[in-house]
Amino acid sequence: MIFAKYKDQVEELLSRYPVKRSALLPLLYIAQKEEGYVSESAMKEIGKILGLTPPQVYETVTFYTMFHLKPIGKFHLQVCRSLMCALVGSDDLVGWIHRRLGISPGQTTNDKMFTLSAVECLGSCGTGPMMQVNDDYFEQLNEEKVGRILDDLKTHGTCPLKSGPFMFPEPVR
């Protein structure tokens, strides 16, 4: 049972909406955070909490690309491949990652550390090429930066190059 320890949080979430089903996406996020993916048992449990059938949960999960139905690597590298990033080198970025880790989009490293995906627009078109790693954005990437990010993630689990509150161009000081 995933949600037993999140009882308060679930209750608070349910209080936000007049209809329980609205809490479906928020609960799926909790489940995914807990297990790394959305498991079948988590979907059943969510169904019970919200009064939905398992297929109702499943049909919703499968619509959204951010939910994974299978375990993925510890760090999910999502490279934006849409036109705006492609114009400034997102295909090169995929190549740099491939050179360092030996994986192509859709693949996971053998040590289960990294999964690489080529995804559509992440809303960071002025600061491409860019990628999202789990919750963090990394922007204006070049080969050197990518190397550092991958090294940092491997050794420290995080990297200081991640973006803060976004403003671009930064105001002139």
Added chain:
Amino acid sequence: MKILLKNMEQPGYTGSLKEYEQTGGYQALRRVVGGMEPNDLIDMVKASGLRGRGGAGFPTGVKWGFIPKDHPGPRYLCCNADESEPGTFKDRQLMERDPHQVLEGIGISCYAIGAQIAYIYIRGEFRLGFQILEKAIQEARQAGYVGKNVLGSGVTIDIYVHAGAGAYICGEETALLESLEGKRGKPRTKPPFPATHGLYQKPTVVNNVETLANLPHIVNRGAEWFSSIGSPPKSTGTRIFCLSGHIKKPGNYEVPMGTTFRELIDEHGGGMRSEKPLKAFIPGGASAPFLTPDHLDVKMDFEDVAKAGSMLGSGGVTVMEEGTSMVWAALRLMEFFNHESCGKCTPCREGSSWIVQILQRIRAGRGRMQDLETLSTICGNIGGRTVCAFGDAEIAPVLSTLQHWRHEYEALIREAEAAHPPKSEIPVLSL
């Protein structure tokens, strides 16, 4: 002329409640809940000429006016923070750098339509923006700007942030509502419109982040002031344009509506990134047809861009330099649309994948001249034949590149035909 980005451009400004209040923040909300008639507020926004900044450009005050006055409620406001249109990255900045400006706008909009609950539907990838907004709402709640009794007025305005989970279509207002209800994000057939049957089938207004951020300034400085900026009477105020692509200084630039593309690109964006001249640009996000260097002197207002054969859309301006393959560019965008089609309407679901296959074939050197006719026919069978505007959007890159750069398609196909002459004529089914 900076309105929306003015605060955040101050050195050291972090967007905290205290700093926002010091710049005059929440005075507008105080004024409206302190006794302004909702109708007067709606009239004021109508008079300001403010039009939606999400893409469609619908007049905000008119949208509010559609909410039935005699409905027992509840009514809802949804702030569209899905920001999923490729080329657009302004709402992210507004939310992460000056969240209270957006929250104050939400409060004003709620008051105008009589909504007690507002949901900010933010795209799932903007985790940082989500956290910043949650924190700002908490601050505002403690200060009495959000909650059961806003500033002692007896008015209730609750604001919640709700994260999407990676679906472009959820920026479409009825798909957003479906998603917020915990379902697959498929657009609804209209009518009925959200104004009468929106979230949970109750009267609902969906406003974009940038639209809402304008409201405190209109209340503070008046409709006349706002409508004097930009390109009145139809395109008033400023707009944040997002520059991307082969530009020297990409980024968000707030300029009065009616500024020319040339000024935006040359003066704000610093011109092209290299010696290569501009070949093409997209004036308003991926859904807007491509334009050519001949259109650089078009004014960036709703009417003029429409007259030039495109649309101002979401304000995402992407420039491409000489040497960029237009077939490749169209294919990249089509792959996006094919991936993001929700699958509800057959023409869009099937058509987008057919177009991708044909473009991939042309790029791979296996094109036929008849393909160009087929592309136009498929596009003709998508446009206007879908529940939402996605269908009209996805054909824009193909049709506009075919219109302006047909010779590039033909050259690729001629090369292919020269390399692999057809042994016999392959019959083409007419669609």
